[in-house]
Amino acid sequence: MARSSTRPTSRDVAQAAGVSQAAVSLVLGDKWRGRVSETTAERVREAARDLGYRPNLAARNLRLGRTRTVLLVVPALTTEFFAGVYTGAARVAAAHGFGVVLYPSPEGIGPARDPFASAQAALDGVIASSMAADALTAIRGDQLPLVMLDSDPTGSLGAATVNLDIADGVRQVTTHLLGLGHRRILHLAADVPSWTFEVRARELAAHMATTPGTEIRTARAPISIDGALTATEAALTAPGPRPTAVVCDDDKLAAGAYKALRRLGLRIPDDISVTGLDDLALATAIDPELTTVRLDAELFGEHGMHALMAVLEGREPENRDIPVELVVRGSTAPPPTPA
Amino acid sequence: MARSSTRPTSRDVAQAAGVSQAAVSLVLGDKWRGRVSETTAERVREAARDLGYRPNLAARNLRLGRTRTVLLVVPALTTEFFAGVYTGAARVAAAHGFGVVLYPSPEGIGPARDPFASAQAALDGVIASSMAADALTAIRGDQLPLVMLDSDPTGSLGAATVNLDIADGVRQVTTHLLGLGHRRILHLAADVPSWTFEVRARELAAHMATTPGTEIRTARAPISIDGALTATEAALTAPGPRPTAVVCDDDKLAAGAYKALRRLGLRIPDDISVTGLDDLALATAIDPELTTVRLDAELFGEHGMHALMAVLEGREPENRDIPVELVVRGSTAPPPTPA
DNA sequence: GAGCGGAAGTTATACGTAACACTTGGAGGC
DNA sequence: GCCTCCAAGTGTTACGTATAACTTCCGCTC
Known part of the structure; x- marks a missing residue:
């Protein structure tokens, strides 16, 4: 009967199995072929099972100086309900000096107060998407292997980047609209300073310019339905010929644009198209x-992680852009013929 | 000039400052009042800054046997884009034997392969919501302080529970619809085995029964727009008098119901109401x-964390239900008067 | 001038694990 | 009959930190 108040350690298992702690480590670490007999190994496994042994990861991490864990940094929280749950919980936790780690069951969400303080205990590398400069500085200060998602490849960070081919997506949208006959476009742009949004604006302008007689009007809005509504309404009631299509930086903005158009009495897609x-x-x-551009988020994640693995293994990561695909639905049609 | 290849430790800082490692620990741990002179403390802080010292959290955690971090377990991933990113990244990481931790910047997402394997290194407690039984068993095996969100308070787990007052929300919806004159209701139920959904069905039935001449038809659907669409269409084309209102277990199901109703040529709310x-x-x-019930997710999170803090500090957590609020919008109206 | 107490440190240790270097007891070769 | 070799382990150490216990020095009091 061992002390049951505290968690069992590998030494407790060793004692229960009548072997040394080293043997336990070998057996449970699966490094015993030819070093421990099959019968002894089984005895150790049984003892571990009986005691409910779980290795102490803090000790293991300390010993190995490595954690087999990476941090994925995302720009903001898109989840609605559990984002709120997290925010509230994290606030109270912080007040108690605690951090919070989210776990997605079975797929996935994420962690902590100060990511680099509370995470460095368990990180071999970082994947970051569209981050603030100061956070990046903190990461670099940690000298952790870093992969950037959807960021300027010419950025001076010297990190590997993995990007969606947003530029091509914008080209596809533009080609689609130009082909339908649209010439005057309202660009409903996300009011967020991020490379991925800059690309949209730049590429839209560049590709529209290939057709003469085109015109782009730009409205900026925070990424929220209400923000998009207000901005769209303002842009469309401004003087001048009305755009015949609204190109939105993302789907959420498009949902806001829908509301503005309904409010203005415009029918989609008869009076105006939306993407x-x-x-x-x-x-x-x-x-x-909604006619939109499909981003393969899973593929994106896979490529990002592949790149990080490459960096961790000393290989050169490949910087390929991930293809995207235009999905044409009911929100786009030829512009109305002027009376 | 110290060795620069490896990360500096508190001993390196001590050497640089000409003091013992213990002094460094005292100063940086802010426990030096009356034990170290102000000038020495400043020298230590300067050395730490110069070397870019960051404490090794694995070592600290091992030493303290405590991590000031808790795990928040959520039932499934609601985020769309970054959920996919996480899934793909986690798949590749797992193939390499790595876990993944998400970080929300600046608000919040979460972590790992096997939550209890990769997380126990850094956990003092757990908040879990609507979890699978096997995962719960794993948690209990860890003997970690546990708070359950939206779970059966009479469950045999002996954990503290914090619940939204879903029952009251359903009562408010029912009262609203009955007040408008609705008697035949279609309950579009989430096809997910969870206490929180059982409550909806039970409470709806109980409260409808208080008014004579009422009738509930039930359709089950997975929580997705397409699933809801199919189930709703099937339920409304079935023989018998058509329900005049659809009560949905959540907003996403309601969005699917909208599509089904449009397809059937029914106008909301003139022909049929939806909640x-x-x-x-x-x-x-x-x-x-949509007329719906507002859940205060942040408040929910705060209460969950308060409860966990109470458990961690040996206090008795309070098991209060969190109030919810009916938000009446344009999707509900009196039932059409029969011809 | 002996003793005391506090300031300013230092020394030593333990947390739990992984793995290197060593031991022991036979079996087999010549 | 002796040497070698291998299977099957064990003893020991280090990872970096926090802290309890100890030391040393100095200024004061009586």
């Missing part, structure tokens, strides 16, 4: 369903 | 805006 970018569930929830 | 539950951004993105 999004992301292909969220929202895109098919609204009426008419 | 949701959650008050997501989606609720105001669809047309007409």
Whole structure:
């Protein structure tokens, strides 16, 4: 009968199995072939099971100087309900000096007060998306291997980058609209300083310029339905010939644009076309369903992690852009013929 | 000039400052009042700054046997884009034997392969919501302080629970609809085995029964727009008098119901009313805006964390239900008067 | 001038693990 | 009959930190 108040250690298992702590470590670490007999190994495994042994990861991490864990940094929280749960919980936790780590069951969400303080205990590398400069400085200060998602490849950080081919997506949207006959476009731009949004504006301008007689009007809005509504309404009631299509930086903005258009009495797509970018569930929830650019988020994640693994293994990561795909639905049509 | 290849330790700082490692620990741990002179303390801080010293959290955690970090377990991933990023990244990472931790910048997302394997290194407690039984068993095996969110308070787990007053929300919805004159209701239920959904069905039935001549038809659907669409269409084309209102277990189901109703040529709310539950951004993105029950997710999170803190500090957590609020929008109206 | 107490440190140790270097007891070769 | 070699382990150490216990020096009091 061992002390049951505290968690069992490998030494407790060793004692229970009548072997040394080293043997336990070998067996449970799966490094015993030819070093420990099969019968002894089984005895150790049984003892570990009986005691409910779980290795202490803090000790293991300290010993190995390595954690087999990486940090994925995302720009902001898109989840709605559990984002709120996290925010509230994290606030109280912080007040108690605690950090919070989210776990997605079975897929996935994320962690902590100060990511680099509370995470460095368990990090071999970082994947970061569209981050603030100061956070990046903190990461670099840690000298952790870093992969950037959707960031300027010419940025001076010297980190590997993995990007969605947003530029091509914008080209596809533009080609689609130009082909339908649209010439005057309202660009509903996300009011967020991020490379990925700069690309949209730049590429839209560049590709529209290839056709003569085109015109782009720009409205900026925070990424929220209400923000998009207000900005769109203002832009469309401004003087001058009305745009015949609204190109939105993402689907959420498009949902806001829908509301503004309804309020202005404009029918989609008869009076005005709308496009999004992301292909969220929202895109098919609204009426008419949204013509948008599908981003393969999973593939994106896979490529990002592959790149990080390459860096960790000393290989050169490949900087390939991930293809995207235009999905044409009911929100785009030829512009109305002028009376 | 110290060795610069490896990360500086507190001993390196001590050497640089000409003091013992213990002194460094005291100064940086802010426990030096009356034990170290102000000038020495400043010298230590300067050395730490110069070397870019960051304490090794694995070592600290090992030493303290405590991590000031808790794990928040959520039932599934609601985020769309970054959920996919996480899934893909986690898959590749797992293939390499790595775990993944998400970090929300600046608010918040979460972590890992096997939550209890990769997290126990840094956990003092757990907040879990609607979890699978096996995962719960794993948690209990860890003997970690546990708070359950939205779970059966009479469950045999002996954990503290913090719940939203979903029952009251359902009562408010029912009262609202009965007051408008609705008697035949379609309950679009989430096909997910969870206490929180059982409550909806039970409470709806109980409260409807208080008014004579009422009738509930039930349709089950997975929580997705397409699933809800199919289930709703099937339920409303079935024989018998058509329900005049659809009560949905959450907003996403309601969005699917909208599509089904449009397809059937029914106008909302003139021909049929719809209600949701959650008050997501989606609720105001669809047309007409959805009458739903607002859940204060942040407050929920705060209460969950308060409860966990109480457990950690040996206090008795209070098991209060968190109030919810009916938000009446454009999707509900009196039932059409029969011809 | 002996003794005391506090300031300003230092020394030593333990947390739990992984792995290197060593031991021991036979079996087999010549 | 002796040497070698291998299987099957064990003893020991280090990872970096926090802290309890100890030391040393000095200024004061009586």
